[in-house]
Amino acid sequence: MGFFEKFKTGLAKTHSKLAHEIKRIVTRSPKMDTATLEELETALIGADLGLAMTGQIISAVKKNYETQGGAGLDVFAIARNEIEKSLSWANPKLKEIPDGVCVVSIVGVNGTGKTTTSAKLANYFQSQKKSVLLAACDTFRAAAIEQLKLWGQKLKIEVIASAYGADAAAVAHDAVTAAQSRKASYLFIDTAGRLHTKSNLMQELQKLHRVIGKQLPGAPHEVLLVLDATTGMNALNQAREFNKAVPLTGLVVTKLDGTSKGGMVVAIQKELNLPIKFIGLGEQADDLQPFDAKQFAEALFAE
Secondary structure (H helix, E strand, C coil): HHHHHHHHHHHHHHHHHHHHHHHHHHHHHCCCCCCHHHHHHHHHHHHHCCCHHHHHHHHHHHHHHHHHHHCCCCCCHHHHHHHHHHHHHCCCCCCCCCCEEEEEEEEECCCCCCCHHHHHHHHHHHHCCCCCCEEEECCCHHHHHHHHHHHHHHHHHCCCCCCCCCHHHHHHHHHHHHHHHHCEEEEEEEEEECCCCCHHHHHHHHHHHHHHHHHCCCCCCCEEEEHHHCCCCCHHHHHHHHHCCCCCCEEEEEEEHHCCCCCCCHHHHHHHHEEEEECCCCCCCCEEECCCHHHHHHHCCCC
16 A cells, blocks of 8 residues: 555545535535635634644635635635645654664653554664664553564564663663664664653653763654644643653654544644654554655545
8 A cells, every 4th residue: 555545544534524524514605705614614623623724724715715706616625735835844754863873762641652653663764774773661561661572573673671660761771872882773762651741750751861862962863752643632732741841853643543633733733843753544563654744635635
């Protein structure tokens, strides 16, 4: 299955709800009067596109209607264009460190799929012929270490781990040493899930990053927040708080295939000015895809 087909399949729930609503509104009332625009606005907000993006689409629809009338008005094309324009600025590529290792810290609240995402990211870069390493720094949850080791066996990727309850910063320190000695291109660090409201856990994450930074100046080079698409706009609060505690370089949105709230990707990127680097569109190892604004807009607003 090609990239675009994966996008389309993954966003099918969000798309079918949106497309159905837009068609219903536009067919019933081709005149873009206040009531129709308000209904359109409600449909877009319902898909979690956020107020700013919704406002942008509505004003573009209104402007088009005023200049060319209802005859040639294509709400889908306008929405696609506005979303692509809005999301295209961001470069989804992860940094590359010439002659060195790029350390990527994977952070987020419990249950968003950080461990799986760490493994899938490592798998993606391994498939790009890069040498990769994984670090099991979620030492709070015994199952997380086992889960990452199982992924490592399955994908033939080395996992640096310690015992359950070990100091996560010490594991990260060992992992950086191992990545440097093995001349790895990427080290993916799976950190423990933590609520964005718990300051002691946030301080622990800051400590882990400080330890890595002392050992390898500039590391972590990427801090990716994993968000669960099914939580919709709640994810925005998580992103705000994490970004305050540990400056984020990008987002990974998982479980997009199971939600009708796929628009939250747009809302979060627009509000926080953080690039979406990857999106998760299924259960398989290769279902994590680099984010592509054009394909995302097309999959969301295909007619």
